[in-house]
Amino acid sequence: MKKLFEKHNNWFFKTGFVITVFMVTLVVIGQIWTPYDPAAMDAAAKAQGPSLAHFMGTDNFGRDLFSRVLEGAGATLIIAFFVVLLGAGLGTLIGALTGYFGGVVDEVLMRICDALTAFPSVLLALIILAILGPGRLNVIGVLGLVFIPSFARIVRTEFARIKKLNYVSLAKLQGVPTGRILLRHILPNIMPVLLPAISIGFNNAVLAEASMSFLGVGVSASEVSLGRMLSDSQNYILRGLPWYAIFVGLTIVLLILGFSLLGEGMRQEE
């Protein structure tokens, strides 16, 4: 940890770190304990502004907003985590293989990636989700898929660059197995590029999930997520409940701001 800070000694990284740790801690706590049951409706406490009892106020069903924001942020983060896992995992695999070996496979896979990139990713995700229907797993699958090309491209470039370096050629001559060269010799050396990409990817995933749910094709109506809440809240902005949208929007802003700054900070140092 200390090493990380020494390596990235800039304000982007520090601020991003503080915000992210704060938000993630809140969300983790939210998974274990929330002040109220996030789903419990209460007709007596409908549509209230912030108060001592309800720190962020309540929504149109009298549900505690703070509890729901915690729960929703959790759901959004979990989705984002798996989206990045899927996108970065498969992207790295494809990028590594195509970058290292080149050839026909490289051509074919990269043209597919081109095709995917050429099509607006949000629109693509929207179309697939509209066909598959809403739901957490579908969102993860679709967004993960959409995220693959960007990771594949970054990783491929790095692998193609590093494979020409002398130490890799030497390792090859020494008869080091190809798998080992890929994993132990090259992969660690692309981390300075991959880590910021993952951080930015995370930030994009949070945003993408929020957008999908906001447009009604993300998580289903009875699931909680930040995008879903934002979409529900818009009916009440002008109906005496602006807090709803403000708090949910603020949570999204803080989440992605944290990740963006982290990613930016990691990139700064080079």
Next chain:
Amino acid sequence: MKKRGIALLLTALMLLGLTACGGQKDPTGGTKAPTGADARKAANEINVGIAQDLSSSLGPYQLATAGTREVMFNVFEGLYKVDPSGDFKPALATDHTVSADGLVYSFTIREGVKYHNGAVMTAQDVIHSFKTCAESSVDSSIKKILANVKDLKEESGKVVMTLEKPDSDFLAYVSSVYISPAAYTEQDTKPVGTGPFKFVSRTVQDSVVLERSDAYWGEKAGLNRITFKIFENITAMMTALEAGSLDLACHLDTTQVKGLSKEYNVLEGSMNLVQALYLNHEYAPLKDIRVRQALNYAVDVDAMLKLTAEGHGHKLGTSIYPAFKKYFDESLVDAYPYNPEKAKSLLAEAGYANGFKLTITVPSNYTPHVNTGMVLAEQLKAVGIEAGVQEVEWNTWLTDVYQGHKFEATVCGFDASTLTANALLGRYESTSSKNMCSYKGTQFDAFLKEALATTDDSRRTELFKSAAKCLSDDAVNVYLQDLAEYVAIRSTLKGFTFYPLYVLDLSKVTY
């Protein structure tokens, strides 16, 4: 590098804007609203917001959805026409006589009535209309009633109908057989009727325009022109309303009218719908009456009303809403009082002690149904049922749920196409094509069949009431409420009237 940081911050802040620019943009340009509204007043025209597009065909016998019927009510007319109190008043007929045995109806046709295309209405048109309707109506209950007409002929300017067996509700059906010119073939796209407004144009998914018919036989409409604007997203509709580009919006709920500017008056009425948690009896757990009773006990309608509508709305108990005074049975309202313990024990008895999965599919464009679904899901979870809400688009709902029966449960509202008990109960007959729930009630079928065959009015009413009670006894669905509805109307407009049917009569609205 610093620039990038700033750009990043700005992007993040722009997210806040996401909430503001969600729905469609108001097509007429929000900022010019006041002049727009004034201009409309000067031109004596209004814009009306509606929540869904009309059916693909606008033909008089093809009005598949309630939303289409309420608009076309202004264009088409039958021999008789319902009035706001639920009585039938002569329209295209000036009067009618019924033979002593109740079998022969003879209608005197109003003379000199002109269609919107200029043609003059004749007795032959009436006969043709009844025949076409009997053959091709999308409403199977009307088709069935008209099949009872064994002879239809013109006799010295009168149209005489002879029934197979007497039917005391016949006039109600007569009023929903719209009269259209026999020689005209473009009803699907350019409907022509005799009503106070004539159809001008339709832009799919955008708008429908009607204009006053100056040749109208009765009291002419007050407005020159009505534009129905379609907003499948309720937020977009409310935004348009607030921006002043709409003058009238119906079927709103309490939250939507709350905080509406002073430019609008808010009128409270009743939607004349049977809102229920409709259950698919083909879905394994719901086949068991004990499970359905458990659902009825698990649902707390009062709490739901408080959460979704500040307590407004009429509780029902069966598929009859209060405007049907004759058939509404107050005692059924609390047939299944809220009792989660009883629900749990019934579930256990039926072998679902650990609950079961229940997806409640709701049409996403109807906020009241979505909200009701959300509350019900929570109430059902409390007795151990894994309930979830799934929003689908209106068209998907129509094809998958309504026609395809691909659902477990759904929250929606059914209206009555005519002011007869059969319009609300007919859909539950085992053989009905509209039997979305796949309910098979032998007792119910028997009551309904007998009711339709009975001529004595009080006996008939009793039978319909017994049939309605069957729906409650068999816990066919979780009957909830007739929703309180609110109409937002520009304060300069007057003459808006509520009907006991799902119609929107704009002929009496004036500036």
